[in-house]
Amino acid sequence: MILLISLVIGFSVIALFPTFSDAQSEPKTFVTHSGAIVQTSGEIIDPLYTVSTVDFDPMEYLRDFNYGQVSELPDGTVVREFTIIAEDDKIMEVSPGVFYNVWTFNGTVPGPTIRATEGDLLRINFINNGSKEHTMHFHGIHQAEMDGVFEPVGGNGGQFLYEFEAGPVGVHPYHCHVMPLEEHIVHGLYGVFIVDPKEERQPADEMVMVLNGLDTDFDTENNFYAANTIPFYYQHHPIQINTNELIRVYVVNMVEFDPINNFHLHGNLYKYYPTGTDLVPSFYTDMITLSQTERGIMEFEYNYPGKYLFHAHKVEFSEKGWIGIFLVNENSKKNTQELDRGT
Numbered sequence: 001m002i003l004l005i006s007l008v009i010g011f012s013v014i015a016l017f018p019t020f021s022d023a024q025s026e027p028k029t030f031v032t033h034s035g036a037i038v039q040t041s042g043e044i045i046d047p048l049y050t051v052s053t054v055d056f057d058p059m060e061y062l063r064d065f066n067y068g069q070v071s072e073l074p075d076g077t078v079v080r081e082f083t084i085i086a087e088d089d090k091i092m093e094v095s096p097g098v099f100y101n102v103w104t105f106n107g108t109v110p111g112p113t114i115r116a117t118e119g120d121l122l123r124i125n126f127i128n129n130g131s132k133e134h135t136m137h138f139h140g141i142h143q144a145e146m147d148g149v150f151e152p153v154g155g156n157g158g159q160f161l162y163e164f165e166a167g168p169v170g171v172h173p174y175h176c177h178v179m180p181l182e183e184h185i186v187h188g189l190y191g192v193f194i195v196d197p198k199e200e201r202q203p204a205d206e207m208v209m210v211l212n213g214l215d216t217d218f219d220t221e222n223n224f225y226a227a228n229t230i231p232f233y234y235q236h237h238p239i240q241i242n243t244n245e246l247i248r249v250y251v252v253n254m255v256e257f258d259p260i261n262n263f264h265l266h267g268n269l270y271k272y273y274p275t276g277t278d279l280v281p282s283f284y285t286d287m288i289t290l291s292q293t294e295r296g297i298m299e300f301e302y303n304y305p306g307k308y309l310f311h312a313h314k315v316e317f318s319e320k321g322w323i324g325i326f327l328v329n330e331n332s333k334k335n336t337q338e339l340d341r342g343t
């Protein structure tokens with residue numbers, strides 16, 4: 001009987017905290033895919049004493065675009081100012097009972113989606129309230145000293161003003177570029193930077209999906225995968241869209257450790273604009289493959305209502321969380337128009 005009780009207790013503990021059974025608690029040296037030798041800080045979180053300090057709503061993040069505080073220079077140039085604060089002590093419940101030390105830009109993973117029009121002047125007041133050095137490195141075109149690589153910003157209040165012209169048109173990642181880079185990225189210091197063309201794209205229901213992985217036991221392999229950080233979120237909370245309405249998804253792959261990721265859409269195909277730099281799509285497909293920081297814009301419309309999956313066709317990733325559902329509703333606007341026309 002005692003043996004039975006101990007077995008039940010033992011299995012309950014394992015079931016409650018499965019991902020912490022082999023956590024690393026010491027600094028660890030490892031060789032990255034590029035051959036570099038890096039060392040982790042070895043910080044781990046004990047789930048027994050953890051409370052989430054992050055408030056993140058993937059549904060809100062999906063369609064939340066930050067255009068900054070707008071002003072104009074005498075020559076007519078639009079200036080967009082942002083304040084981005086880095087922290088590295090937040091705890092997030094990434095899955096029920098699984099707590100993870102996230103490193104954040106403005107409190108969440110991913111950080112805010114920064115959006116501007118080509119040619120705008122961006123002023124990003126970066127404040128590092130973390131305990132380690134951090135930076136902001138934008139993909140795109142800018143001066144060397146604005147690249148966020150050779151100008152580490154010290155923790156506990158260090159500041160840096162990134163100032164550059166928005167460009168080129170497209171969707172780009174930004175991320176911290178302090179070594180060991182893999183560690184700073186997998187903990188969550190990244191976000192999306194959208195540069196709109198001066199002549200606006202066609203109106204659409206627009207959304208951002210950052211494909212990410214979570215290495216919750218620090219063994220340099222991902223334990224969870226997701227679109228927008230929370231595994232299985234959009235499967236449990238389907239993204240509601242309408243029939244006959246253009247959907248535009250800005251997708252960025254930030255998964256570390258695994259060389260590739262991919263994006264498969266059910267019951268439809270999408271036009272795909274790699275990096276979003278060209279206004280003419282390169283592919284019409286239901287599957288794209290993305291390497292680290294590879295990104296692009298997907299455009300599609302559903303004709304038939306119902307539930308459609310979207311997920312990694314690398315099945316391991318979808319089974320560990322990178323899967324979601326589009327719930328396509330009949331477009332009431334179109335129906336109204338049809339009624340007007342008497343059809």
Ligand SMILES: [Cu+2]
Pocket residue numbers: 133134135176177178184189
């Ligand atoms: Cu960093």
